[in-house]
Amino acid sequence: MWSIRKRTLRMIMEASRDSLPLEFGAFLKAEKNVIYEIAMLPGTIQGDRHTLFYLYNKPIDFSIVGSVHSHPSGITLPSDEDKHMFSNSGAIHIIVGYPFELESFSAYDRASKPVEINVI
Numbered sequence: 001m002w003s004i005r006k007r008t009l010r011m012i013m014e015a016s017r018d019s020l021p022l023e024f025g026a027f028l029k030a031e032k033n034v035i036y037e038i039a040m041l042p043g044t045i046q047g048d049r050h051t052l053f054y055l056y057n058k059p060i061d062f063s064i065v066g067s068v069h070s071h072p073s074g075i076t077l078p079s080d081e082d083k084h085m086f087s088n089s090g091a092i093h094i095i096v097g098y099p100f101e102l103e104s105f106s107a108y109d110r111a112s113k114p115v116e117i118n119v120i
């Protein structure tokens with residue numbers, strides 16, 4: 001069972017709002033299945049997930065457990081490209097959607113199956 005700190009989720013929503021009309025993307029850091037921080041890597045380009053996950057394929061930090069990115073459309077379903085990326089870049093993936101309220105997100109596992117995340 002996964003959880004995320006409320007302040008971390010709030011930070012993700014704010015960054016997603018600030019990134020409009022582009023997507024926001026980052027990595028998730030967790031300890032004992034509690035997501036407590038996001039990590040931006042140097043050289044990461046907003047709105048370009050290919051760059052993001054190319055870098056991720058060379059893990060530098062073992063507390064990174066997955067990814068988060070925004071869908072300005074508000075629809076938090078994974079695209080085919082997202083599903084492919086989920087399958088090879090970590091155990092837990094969050095898609096947040098406009099209007100980026102605290103409940104405006106969906107979470108998926110490596111197989112793109114929806115999973116529950118507790119906000120704590």
Ligand SMILES: [Zn+2]
Pocket residue numbers: 069070071078079082095
């Ligand atoms: Zn997406």
